[in-house]
Amino acid sequence: MTAVTSVAPKRGRNVELALLMLAIGIIVVAYINVELALHGSLPPDLLYLVGGVAGVALIFHLVLRWRASYADPLILPIAVLLNGMGLVMIHRLDIAAGRSITGGLAFKQLTWTVIGVVIALTVLITLRDHRVLRRYTYTAALGALILLLLPLVPGLGKSAYGSRIWISVGGFSFQPAEIAKILLAIFFAGYLVQTRDVLSLAGRKVLGITFPRMRDLGPILFAWLISIAILVFETDLGTSLLLFGLFVSMLYVATERVSWIAIGLTLTAAGAYVAYLLFGHVQRRVLCWLDPFSPEGVDQCGQITTGLMGMASGGLLGHGLGQGRPWLTPLPESDYIFPSFGEEIGLVGVFALLLLYVLLVERGMRTAIGLRDGFGKLLAAGLAFVIALQVFVVVGGVTRVIPLTGLTLPFLSYGGSSLLTNWTLIALLLRISDHARRPVPDVDPADISSDTPTEVVKVA
Amino acid sequence: MNTPIRRLSWLAAMLFALLLIASTWIQSFGAPGLNERPGNRRTLLASYNVERGQILLDGNPIARSVPNNSEVKYQRVYSQPQLYSHLTGYQSFIYGTGGGIESAMDATLSGRDDNLFYRRFTDQIMGRTPTGASVELTINAAVQKAADEALGNQRGAVVALDPTSGAILAMVSHPNYNPSQLASQADGVSTKAWKDLNADSTQPLQNRAISRLYPPGSAYKVVTAAAALDSGKWTKDSTLPGPAQLKLPLSTSTMANSNRQACGPDDKVTFLVALQNSCNTAFGWLGMQLGADTMRSTSEKFGFNQQLDVPMTSAASVFPAEIDQPGLALGGIGQGNVQSTPLQMAMVAAAVANKGEVMKPFMVEAVRAADLSELSRTKPEVLSRAMKESTATQLNEMMQAVVTNGTGTRAAIPGVQVAGKTGTAEHGKGQAPHAWFIGFAPANDPKVAVAVVVEDGGRAGTDAYGGAVAGPISKAVMEAALR
Secondary structure: OHHHHOOOOOOOHHHHHHHHHHHHHHHHHHHHHHHHHHHOOOOOOHHHHHHHHHHHHHHHHHHHHHHOOOOOOOHHHHHHHHHHHHHHHHHHHHHHHOOOOOOOHHHHHHHHHHHHHHHHHHHHHHOOOHHHHHHHHHHHHHHHHHHHHHHHOOOOEEEEOOEEEEEEEOOEEEOHHHHHHHHHHHHHHHHHHHHHHHHHHOOEEEOOEEEOOHHHHHHHHHHHHHHHHHHHHHOOHHHHHHHHHHHHHHHHHHHOOHHHHHHHHHHHHHHHHHHHHHOHHHHHHHHHHHOOOOHHHHHHOHHHHHHHHHHHHHOOOOOOOOOOOHHHOOOOOOOOHHHHHHHHHHHHHHHHHHHHHHHHHHHHHHHHHHOOOHHHHHHHHHHHHHHHHHHHHHHHHHOOOOOOOOOOOOOOOOOHHHHHHHHHHHHHHHHHHHHHHOOOOOOOHHHHHOOOHHHOOOOO | OHHHHHHHHHHHHHHHHHHHHHHHHHHHHOHHHHHOOOOOHHHHHHHHHOEOOOEEEOOEEEEEEEEOOOOOOEEEEEOOOOOOHHHHOEEEOOOEEEOOHHHHOHHHHHOOOHHHHHHHHHHHHHOOOOEOOEEEEOOOHHHHHHHHHHHOOOOEEEEEEOOOOOEEEEEEEEOOOOHHHHHOOOOOHHHHHHHHHHHOOOOOOOOHHHHOOEOOHHHHHHHHHHHHHHHOOOOOOOEEEOOOEEEOOOOOOEEEOOOOOOOOHHHEEEHHHHHHOOOHHHHHHHHHHHHHHHHHHHHHHHOOOOOOEOOOEOOOOEOOOOOOHHHHHHHHOOOOOOEEOHHHHHHHHHHHHOOOEEEOOEOEEEEEOOOOOEEEEOOOOEEEEOOOHHHHHHHHHHHHHHHHHOOOHHHOEOOEOOEEEEEEEOOOOOOOOEEEEEEEEOOOOOOEEEEEEEHHHHHHHHHOOHHHHHHHHHHHHHHHHHO
């Protein structure tokens, strides 16, 4: 017993620092690469830029040492690397489009990055224990609902690219659904931790699978209806899929019952089919998914086909940053940033990017497994899975695995709301992972009230 | 809760595996197909950044790329754009490649072809600027020019072949167009030209020589005659029925000769004279006697019912899969549902000239690297044997009679024995017939085989007869080829 406790637990902060240096090194090389390819010389602002990025990352690192010293050491470097690579690509597309440094999208993205990091640090500093969030279960639900409905408010919401998912305040555009996904994860975690027993035990067995009672179906039907409502009124297939997928997966984690997945998939299939029958834009998406090169597809699927051609022209190794033609694809810096990378850094490069996401998701799942409280487990698993799901919906859409829906790729795509949300999400994961990896659990009133009191066993 | 979390991780891993597989497919195995898709701007833009290969005629470029002072590094220049429009085709910055060698040999010209892999690799290692390969054509400039001038402002097409190899010596389609306008990078020039050309009802962008199907009319009687002679039941001296009118079975209509008279005394005519004077009733009768299977298999041995890559892909000439007795009578004289490209009819003449063997027609003589060293050369290939050698010998003699004493005297060349067959193809009530001539020369040692079609009788209009309208064009082309 004493032998075990005497081993100093690994915090991993030095590993994190080394990985951060590596991430910053890669970003700087990529930036120099772009500048050399497009301007033939080293960028004059190189030192400022390196200093700025390294400074932001370093401050984040120091705050972790101070406030979450046991946090997972891989999460921050991955987020920094993805965010930085996104900035490099957006900067490269700015140059191609003839936008100046200050008037360009990269500058805005950089601003949003700083804001995102500040918010993330605020969360880390003020939120000392993630279990506090459980108190705000229903507040989060209300907040999410309001955010989701905001784009429908006349005068506030606006339509872009065929979807009404934006709100516009004082010249700033914002996608509230992005933030709603974190609030919903908090709500689902809080709600399911309370009700998991009744949801997982009561029910009737049909064909070996236990199906829930009708009255317990309420929440899943409610979530489904919200998703459908988003689809119908805001015509946002991607968010609708994302939120419903998040709910079903968390429901499964809470109850361990496969029947929930079966019900979820059935509802998704039914909803998707009805949407296909009712809406022209859904039919068009399906056509462009199944057969974009067909005679009727050629006129309508230009985005997906040029994206595919961009990736194809990149081949295994890519043209090199700054040497392809990613601007030929519409929206090359947001929804289609993945093909932009495919064209310039090749299959090898997109493999690396996807594996970064795999690692990030895996660290989140590991955090969930390492935790002792049900709420934290559900929240961490939900947040990790929502990253996986979002990457799948976006990249799967552009690579024709599933119909194209239109979401941002976390950290890489241009978009303020997306960056803010994902940095907040990272802050939550870091906070939870700090708790999960801390060797001796603090005895804490909140812990007693959680659902696993039997685990708090103190010997001597 | 750890078990479902582990399972959820596996699910996430599988989702990512799907993305990895899809990306791998798109960027490796599926990439060549996507890169070659028509309308791929990236491939087009990339092709403008390497010096595209030339299209050469006897070593002289008829299409070449010259350096440009703009963002696009090269500009395509055509030396005689109208004359060679249907051979070169065009390379347009907006509309891609099309219309001829530019698109059919695009991979070679732009240097993307897999056969050029080694070359590309060594170029990179040696630090040479990669360039496309050049394409040398079999076209003979003099013959092409003669065909173009003889056809003049009439709509139609001319094809001249070397019957012993299948090499295409001339290919003219009128009206033609100016590919330089489509290649222009000046503002609006190519878009205007493209719009005008596509709106033009005479379809100048279409290469009539290989893409348009015409009823071959009496020129097709050569095929019917080959089938009949090959069967062994008839020789050139056999007697055939040749009444003024032939009653068609299963219908009330009749087939008549063009002069409304019988082809010979007692409604009888020898095979040779029947061809010489283009006796419809005799060949209608032969078509029915030979039957659908024989007629179809002979036609297909000449190349009907298949597309050919010369390397531009030709339309498949048609002998119908289903044909009844009246249809066979009409088919025997090249009417009804029988349709042919001018290239196919040139192959018919060439087959007789080449003792019964049809050579595969081709237009690319050789592919050359930028330093003009030869990368590959086309070897003549036999496409099929259309008829026995003895049949070809008899048919040669019969076709000589057409030019010496028959309907084709206008194609005769002093001092050269020419063999040929005329055609006057009806294609709808009230419309002037298409004028045809197919033939070869010199008859005893053929050097050139020709097919000429002039749409709607050309300048002669409704008074057109194949021999009178198309014969002189063939004469001009043959003279140029034999000079």
